Amino acid sequence: MEKVLVLLFLCFSGVLCKQYDVIVxxxxxxxxxxxxxxxxxxxTKVLLLERGDDNSDLFNNVVFFWDAPIVGAGARINQLTSSNFYVNKLYSQEFNLNMRSLPTFTPITAGGGTSINGxxxxxxxxxxMASWGMPGLTxxxxxxxxxxxxxxxxxACNPAYHGTSGPIATRTIQPNSVLQQIMNVMPGIFGVPLNPDTNGPNATGIGLLPRNIDVIEGTTTLPSTETVLQQLHIxxxxxxEALPRSYSKFHKYQNHSNLVTGIPIRQxxxxxxxxxxxxxxxLTVKxxxxxxxxxxxxxxKHDVVYEYQNxxxxxxxxxxxxxxxxxxxxPQLLMLSGIGPRAHLENLGIDVVVDNPHVGQNLQDSILTSAIYATPVAPAAPxxxxxxxxxxxxxxxxxxxxxxxxxxxxxSGPPAPPTFVQLYLVQLTQLRHNAVGSLTLQTKNPNMPPLFSFNMYSTDEEVQPLVDQFKKIRLTMASSGIPFTxxxxGYTAVPLNATDAQITQYLKSVVNVEWHTVGTCSLGKVVDHRFRLIxxxxxxxxxxxxxxxxxxxKRGxxxxTSSGSMFLGMVGSRFIKEDLGL
Incomplete structure (x- = not known):
C-alpha cells in the first residue's frame, strides 16, 4: 500500500508517470x-521498454556455421545462453513424447531472438502469407x-523481390565442393528442382539458405573438429571407432589451415x-x-505499468x-492485464477486462532433429x-x-590432425504438421513463467514424414560420391536396416521444437488485419x-521467424502510421 501511495504522489508530480504517443x-x-x-x-514521442540489456558487443561476432563452434539445439542454448542473464528458460511438457520436457526460451536481450539465433x-x-487469409497482408x-x-x-538479389539499400545485410554463400556434390544429388532424391533463390515468392526446391550477416575485411579461425565434438558432448x-580404416589413406593430405578470409557480423x-x-x-529507451x-x-489512452531501476x-x-x-x-502480459479467456482469468483471481478465449491458444512450432556426418575429404576451398x-x-x-x-x-574446419575429418550437420525439419498447443498462466505473479505444451505427435503416423526424410538423408549422403560416416x-543407435517403427521410436525420443514459435495471439483471433487488439x-x-x-x-x-519478426515490424509500423497519421 505504501508503494502505491508513493507512486500516486510521484505520478501527480510527473516524476514516475509520463505520457508518450507510443509505448513499445x-x-x-x-x-x-x-x-x-x-x-x-x-x-512522434516513443518509449521503448526492454527487459534485457544491450549485449550486441558480445553477440554480433557470434555467427553460426562460420566462426561459432556451437551447433545443435542442446549445445547452442547451453553454450551461448549459459545463464538466465540472456534468456528465460522454459520447458514444455509433451504427453505424446513419454512426458519429455522440451527446452525452449525467451531471449532477455535487446534484439531478442535476432541477437542469438542461427x-x-x-x-x-x-x-x-495467403494461408493467413488477411487483407493487406499478402x-x-x-x-x-x-x-x-x-x-x-x-x-540471388532479383530487384523484383529483394531490397539493396535497407539496414539488414543478407547474402547467400556459395557451397564448398563437398556441399556442391551433396547438392547435385538432392533433386533426384527429394523430387524437387534446383532453386536459384529460395527467398523468392516460391521456396520449393534445392538451393542455398540466405544469411543475415555482413562480412568485413579480416580473417576468421574456423572451429576445429575437436572443439565441435566437445560442444556436442561427443x-x-x-x-x-566409427570411422572406417579406409579413411587413413587421406591422412597424409590432411593438414589444412582453419584460417579463412572475412569477418562475419550479425545483423x-x-x-x-x-x-x-x-x-x-x-525516442526514450529503457x-x-x-x-x-x-x-x-x-x-x-492506456497506461503501461513497469518496474525500472527499483x-x-x-x-x-x-x-x-x-x-x-x-x-x-x-499472451502472458495480456492475461496478467485481464485480457484473455474469462474462465482461466477468474480461476486465478484476475479481473476480466477483455474476454477473448483465443489468447494463448494456437501455439505452434516446427519439429526437428539432426544428424552429424564426418568425412576425410577436404573441400577444394573453405x-x-x-x-x-x-x-x-x-x-x-x-x-x-x-x-x-x-x-x-x-x-568445423577442414580435416586436420588429430581426427583428420571435417564435420557436417544435417538438420531435418517437419515445418507443418497437426500439432497445435496452448499457453496458460501458472499464477497471477508476473515473475512466474507460463505453462504450455506443443501437443506434439498424437499418433505415430504423424511422425512418418520425418521418418521418410531421415531415410532420404542417409541415401543422399551415401549417393554423394563423398565418403561419409x-x-x-550412428548406425548402432539406428541401424541401416532399421524399420520405420524403429526409426519412429528413435525420433520421438530425440525431436525438439525448432524455436521458431508462432501463433499465441493470432491474426483474426486476437488481433485484426491491422494488428489491432480485438x-x-x-x-x-x-x-x-x-x-x-x-x-x-500458421507455421510457414x-x-x-527471425526475418519475419523484423518484417512484421516494418508492416505493423506502416499500418500505425497510416491509421493514426503518425
Missing part, C-alpha cells in the same frame, strides 16, 4: 523496428516492406535499427525495464501501446557460412506450399496493437 513493449525483432520506424517522425534469414512465401501487398528492410548482397574416441534488429538512432530526442501489466482506459512506473500511451514481447511473453537447403512436400501433405525442410552445413545418431467477438479495442510473431496464425517455411 519489447525491443526484440519486431519492437526494435517499430520503435525506430515510428520515431523517424520527430513529432543467422538464417528465410522468408515467408506467397503461399505462407506477399504482393507487403513486398515493399521487405525490400525496405533488406540490403541483399550477391547474385567423445573423440567414439568418433575414431540483428537492435544493432541495425535502434542503436543508430538512439540520439533522437523523441533497458532493464520489466513490464508488469497494461491498464486499459475507456478513452483508449521503481514502479505508470506511463501513458496517448496514441497506442504496441506489444512486441514475443510468443510467450505477449566456404564458411554456406548452408544448402531443400524445401519439398511429403506425400500426405494437402495444403499449399511445402511441409518439409532439410539443411546441410559444414560445422554418420557420427550421430475481443472474442472481433470488436477492436482502441489503443493496443500486437506486432510480433505471436500474431502469425522454416527460418522465416
Amino acid at each position: 513493449v519489447g525491443a526484440g525483432g519486431s519492437g526494435s523496428v517499430v520503435a525506430a520506424q515510428l520515431s523517424a517522425n520527430p513529432r 543467422n538464417a534469414f528465410g522468408r515467408y512465401t506467397a503461399d505462407d 506477399y504482393e501487398e507487403t513486398i515493399n516492406d521487405w525490400k525496405a528492410m533488406e540490403r541483399c548482397v550477391g547474385d 567423445d573423440p574416441k567414439r568418433l575414431k 540483428d534488429s537492435w544493432s541495425r535499427f535502434v542503436k543508430p538512432v538512439l540520439s533522437r530526442p523523441n 533497458l532493464g525495464a520489466k513490464v508488469l501489466k497494461l491498464e486499459l482506459k475507456s478513452n483508449g 521503481n514502479i512506473y505508470r506511463d501513458k500511451a496517448g496514441k497506442t501501446v504496441v506489444l512486441s514481447a514475443g510468443v510467450y511473453s505477449t 566456404s564458411p557460412g554456406s548452408i544448402v537447403v531443400g524445401y519439398y512436400r511429403s506425400p500426405t501433405f494437402t495444403d499449399e506450399g511445402t511441409d518439409m525442410e532439410v539443411a546441410i552445413a559444414a560445422i 554418420e557420427v550421430s545418431p 475481443d472474442g467477438n472481433g470488436k477492436v479495442i482502441p489503443g493496443v496493437r500486437i506486432i510480433d510473431l505471436s500474431t502469425v496464425p 517455411r522454416s527460418h522465416g
Whole structure:
C-alpha cells in the first residue's frame, strides 16, 4: 500500500508517470523496428521498454556455421545462453513424447531472438502469407516492406523481390565442393528442382539458405573438429571407432589451415535499427525495464505499468501501446492485464477486462532433429557460412506450399590432425504438421513463467514424414560420391536396416521444437488485419496493437521467424502510421 501511495504522489508530480504517443513493449525483432520506424517522425514521442540489456558487443561476432563452434539445439542454448542473464528458460511438457520436457526460451536481450539465433534469414512465401487469409497482408501487398528492410548482397538479389539499400545485410554463400556434390544429388532424391533463390515468392526446391550477416575485411579461425565434438558432448574416441580404416589413406593430405578470409557480423534488429538512432530526442529507451501489466482506459489512452531501476512506473500511451514481447511473453502480459479467456482469468483471481478465449491458444512450432556426418575429404576451398537447403512436400501433405525442410552445413574446419575429418550437420525439419498447443498462466505473479505444451505427435503416423526424410538423408549422403560416416545418431543407435517403427521410436525420443514459435495471439483471433487488439467477438479495442510473431496464425517455411519478426515490424509500423497519421 505504501508503494502505491508513493507512486500516486510521484505520478501527480510527473516524476514516475509520463505520457508518450507510443509505448513499445519489447525491443526484440519486431519492437526494435517499430520503435525506430515510428520515431523517424520527430513529432512522434516513443518509449521503448526492454527487459534485457544491450549485449550486441558480445553477440554480433557470434555467427553460426562460420566462426561459432556451437551447433545443435542442446549445445547452442547451453553454450551461448549459459545463464538466465540472456534468456528465460522454459520447458514444455509433451504427453505424446513419454512426458519429455522440451527446452525452449525467451531471449532477455535487446534484439531478442535476432541477437542469438542461427543467422538464417528465410522468408515467408506467397503461399505462407495467403494461408493467413488477411487483407493487406499478402506477399504482393507487403513486398515493399521487405525490400525496405533488406540490403541483399550477391547474385540471388532479383530487384523484383529483394531490397539493396535497407539496414539488414543478407547474402547467400556459395557451397564448398563437398556441399556442391551433396547438392547435385538432392533433386533426384527429394523430387524437387534446383532453386536459384529460395527467398523468392516460391521456396520449393534445392538451393542455398540466405544469411543475415555482413562480412568485413579480416580473417576468421574456423572451429576445429575437436572443439565441435566437445560442444556436442561427443567423445573423440567414439568418433575414431566409427570411422572406417579406409579413411587413413587421406591422412597424409590432411593438414589444412582453419584460417579463412572475412569477418562475419550479425545483423540483428537492435544493432541495425535502434542503436543508430538512439540520439533522437523523441525516442526514450529503457533497458532493464520489466513490464508488469497494461491498464486499459475507456478513452483508449492506456497506461503501461513497469518496474525500472527499483521503481514502479505508470506511463501513458496517448496514441497506442504496441506489444512486441514475443510468443510467450505477449499472451502472458495480456492475461496478467485481464485480457484473455474469462474462465482461466477468474480461476486465478484476475479481473476480466477483455474476454477473448483465443489468447494463448494456437501455439505452434516446427519439429526437428539432426544428424552429424564426418568425412576425410577436404573441400577444394573453405566456404564458411554456406548452408544448402531443400524445401519439398511429403506425400500426405494437402495444403499449399511445402511441409518439409532439410539443411546441410559444414560445422568445423577442414580435416586436420588429430581426427583428420571435417564435420557436417544435417538438420531435418517437419515445418507443418497437426500439432497445435496452448499457453496458460501458472499464477497471477508476473515473475512466474507460463505453462504450455506443443501437443506434439498424437499418433505415430504423424511422425512418418520425418521418418521418410531421415531415410532420404542417409541415401543422399551415401549417393554423394563423398565418403561419409554418420557420427550421430550412428548406425548402432539406428541401424541401416532399421524399420520405420524403429526409426519412429528413435525420433520421438530425440525431436525438439525448432524455436521458431508462432501463433499465441493470432491474426483474426486476437488481433485484426491491422494488428489491432480485438475481443472474442472481433470488436477492436482502441489503443493496443500486437506486432510480433505471436500474431502469425500458421507455421510457414522454416527460418522465416527471425526475418519475419523484423518484417512484421516494418508492416505493423506502416499500418500505425497510416491509421493514426503518425
